Amino acid sequence: xxxxxxxxxxxxxxxxxxxxxxxxxxxxxxxxxxxxxxxxxxxxxxxxxxxxxxxxxxxxxxxxxxxxxxxxxxxxxxxxxxxxxxxxxxxxxxxxxxxxxxxxxxxxxxxxxxxxxxxxxxxxxxxxxxxxxxxxxxxxxxxxxxxxxxxxxxxxxxxxxxxxxxxxxxxxxxxxxxxxxxxxxxxxxxxxxxxxxxxxxxxxxxxxxxxxxxxxxxxxxxxxxxxxxxxxxxxxxxxxxxxxxx
Amino acid sequence: xxxxxxxxxxxxxxxxxxxxxxxxxxxxxxxxxxxxxxxxxxxxxxxxxxxxxxxxxxxxxxxxxxxxxxxxxxxxxxxxxxxxxxxxxxxxxxxxxxxxxxxxxxxxxxxxxxxxxxxxxxxxxxxxxxxxxxxxxxxxxxxxxxxxxxxxxxxxxxxxxxxxxxxxxxxxxxxxxxxxxxxxxxxxxxxxxxxxxxxxxxxx
Numbered sequence: 081x082x083x084x085x086x087x088x089x090x091x092x093x094x095x096x097x098x099x100x101x102x103x104x105x106x107x108x109x110x111x112x113x114x115x116x117x118x119x120x121x122x123x124x125x126x127x128x129x130x131x132x133x134x135x136x137x138x139x140x141x142x143x144x145x146x147x148x149x150x151x152x153x154x155x156x157x158x159x160x161x162x163x164x165x166x167x168x169x170x171x172x173x174x175x176x177x178x179x180x181x182x183x184x185x186x187x188x189x190x191x192x193x194x195x196x197x198x199x200x201x202x203x204x205x206x207x208x209x210x211x212x213x214x215x216x217x218x219x220x221x222x223x224x225x226x227x228x229x230x231x232x233x234x235x236x237x238x239x240x241x242x243x244x245x246x247x248x249x250x251x252x253x254x255x256x257x258x259x260x261x262x263x264x265x266x267x268x269x270x271x272x273x274x275x276x277x278x279x280x281x282x283x284x285x286x287x288x289x290x291x292x293x294x295x296x297x298x299x300x301x302x303x304x305x306x307x308x309x310x311x312x313x314x315x316x317x318x319x320x321x322x323x324x325x326x
Numbered sequence: 327x328x329x330x331x332x333x334x335x336x337x338x339x340x341x342x343x344x345x346x347x348x349x350x351x352x353x354x355x356x357x358x359x360x361x362x363x364x365x366x367x368x369x370x371x372x373x374x375x376x377x378x379x380x381x382x383x384x385x386x387x388x389x390x391x392x393x394x395x396x397x398x399x400x401x402x403x404x405x406x407x408x409x410x411x412x413x414x415x416x417x418x419x420x421x422x423x424x425x426x427x428x429x430x431x432x433x434x435x436x437x438x439x440x441x442x443x444x445x446x447x448x449x450x451x452x453x454x455x456x457x458x459x460x461x462x463x464x465x466x467x468x469x470x471x472x473x474x475x476x477x478x479x480x481x482x483x484x485x486x487x488x489x490x491x492x493x494x495x496x497x498x499x500x501x502x503x504x505x506x507x508x509x510x511x512x513x514x515x516x517x518x519x520x521x522x523x524x525x526x527x528x529x530x
Contacts (some may be wrong), residue, residue, distance in 0.1 A: 093446040099351065105446075128516045132479040161479050162518030165504065166525065168486035175483060179445050310445055315487065322490075 084141040088157070090198055093180045094130035096122050104130050104151060105182070106138060109195040111324045113185050116140055117150040129154065131161035133174040133202060151315075160202045169323060170205040172316035173215050177201060179310035180219065184226050184301050194225045212325050213273055213281045215316075216289035219297060220274065228252070228300040230292075232275050235259055238250050244275045249295055287326035290317055339365070368507060376468060391462065393438035393455050394423050403427075403435055412469040414462060416488060418442050426474070434472075442475060442484040454484070457490055463495045475503040477522070493518040 089106035097103040102121025107113050120126055129136065135158035142149025156247065164170040174303050178196055185191055201218045204211040223229055234241040236253035237260075246260030246267035249255065254275065260267050270292065271285035288303075294309065302309050328331070335343075346357035359366060364372040389401035396402055403409060403423075413434025417423055423436045439454045441447075463471050473488055475481035485501055492499050503521030506515065517522075 095446060099353070125516070127478075128518045131518065134518070156517060159516070159521055162521040165477065165479070165482045165522065168490075171479065171483055171486065175445060175479065182445075311443070311450060312445060312483075315483075317426035318490075319486075 082141060082143050083145050084139055085111055086137070086139040088195075089114075089136055089138050090178075090195070090202070091132055091134045091136060091161075092131055092182055093132050094118070094121060102126065102130055106136065106151070106153070106200065107178075107181050107185070107195060108138065108140075108190075109191050109192055111140070112189040112191055113181065113187055114140060115187075116142075116148055119150060119152060126154075128159075128162070129156045129217055131159075131298055132178050133160040133164070134158065135160060135199070135202070157200075159207065164205050167205070167208075169316060169319035169325070170208075170211065171210065172258060172312050172319050175204060176310060176312040176316045177215070177218060179312050180222055180297070180301075183305065183310070184222055191225050197221045208323075208325065212286045212320055213289065216286060216293055217274065217277075219293035220289075221301065223293065223296055226301070228296060230254070230296065232270065245270055245272075247292060268295055284326065286320065287317075290326070309323065388438075392436045393420075393440060393458070394422050394436055400509045408433075411467045413472065414459075414468055414470070415472045415474050416459060417474050418481065418484075422474065432472075437471075439475075439484070442478075442480045443487060451487065456488065459488065460491055460495060463492055463497050468497050470498045470500060475501075477502075477504045516522065 087108040087110050092105040092107050094102045094104040097117055100120060100122050102118045104118045104121060105113065105114060105115040118126060118130065121130055133181055134156055136154050137157050138151045138154045140149050140151055142153035149317040160174065164174055178268055179197065181194065185194070197218050201211065204214050220230060230247060231253040232244060232247070234254065235244060235256040236248065236251065240256050243257045245257035246255040246264065247270045249256065249266070250270050254270055255267065268291060269288040271288045272279035273281045273285055274289055274292070294313070298309055317326070328470065331398060332384070343354070343357045343361045346352055346360050347354045352360060364375065374494050385397040386395050387399055388402055389396055389399055390401045391404045394401050394403065410433050414437050415432055415434055416437045416439060417426070417467065418439050420438055420461065424440060426432050437455070437459050439456070439459070441449050442452055443449055443451065443454070462468065471492060473485045475485050503526055505526050506512070512520065
């Protein structure tokens with residue numbers, strides 16, 4: 081008996097498979113990260129569709145649930161890749177988000193919240209004033225979705241929930257400015273917009289948010305897998321730095 | 327699925343078919359047909375092909391300047407005095423050089439990167455011939471570097487990376503336009519190409 085599902089998905093990548101096919105990997109809203117063969121995936125018609133970051137409507141079919149299977153049909157619904165090709169930073173953000181999803185999520189496990197956050201990020205990539213901060217929230221959201229969320233609700237030392245300004249690199253718990261100040265050199269800075277979504281994003285906040293998320297991504301995901309942070313993240317931070325958007 | 331292996335042929339023929347089947351564009355059945363044609367035309371096809379393969383294996387090498395393939399080093403294009411020494415066209419693979427040469431639209435020199443950056447395939451900057459490009463671009467006669475990489479996420483990620491690496495070099499860095507292909511009909515174009523064409527529109 082064959083199995084199949086239909087879902088909205090973000091293309092994470094594709095590579096040639098034989099002469100005319102492609103092996104595509106997508107991140108589907110209700111079915112998580114899945115790879116399958118796309119017949120005709122190497123064709124002129126399908127190559128633009130199978131670009132990283134594009135949103136597609138896809139049906140996965142296989143004879144049994146544990147087979148590789150194939151995607152058919154696979155139809156483009158939102159061409160995000162073409163939108164960001166000319167923007168180095170946005171392109172790096174899209175690539176990096178895909179790299180993190182690929183590294184962090186388990187095969188065929190749904191992460192609907194993470195998918196929705198990815199879509200919000202992709203939709204925002206045309207708005208340079210907004211998306212760098214949003215991107216860092218995506219990284220922290222990814223950590224939370226994978227069970228490594230930071231505890232930013234209250235100060236670990238005093239229990240207060242206002243003026244949170246630091247995060248412990250060991251526990252991932254927040255600390256207020258006054259409680260954390262004596263240990264400032266040992267703590268990670270918590271930008272106000274991370275603790276409070278309504279707070280404005282000031283100069284240096286995005287860099288602090290990258291440092292905060294990067295610390296935990298590296299130790300809780302990438303170190304455990306035995307490889308370093310993706311190159312795309314370094315390129316993203318450099319591109320934002322050159323444009324003064326950190 | 328029925329196997330296309332031939333149970334009764336000699337190991338020599340089977341080996342020939344196996345090797346031919348590894349050539350891009352040839353499946354196993356096509357390889358069988360090709361092997362048969364070669365064996366039928368032993369003197370006019372098989373022997374010359376074998377000779378050509380040996381010569382190509384012995385003589386063809388990557389050009390130390392541009393990375394393209396030729397039997398001489400530097401390659402014929404790099405060594406040609408009639409090519410514009412001030413233009414360098416950066417491509418991903420040797421096949422891209424051949425495509426541009428087929429079109430006959432570029433009279434400068436090339437630089438073959440040897441691929442593009444790709445997280446999926448684990449291709450990093452140090453796997454590409456980027457340092458050599460920067461070195462070549464810094465030569466006083468070079469005035470423009472044209473980045474002619476695929477209009478894909480990986481291709482354009484590489485293009486941005488190269489642009490950044492070339493920032494300290496006194497050359498103009500340009501890239502190929504993206505948009506409607508010649509002979510293309512709008513209603514048949516994908517949304518991404520239409521978007522790129524609209525974004526890259528210019529005064530008429």
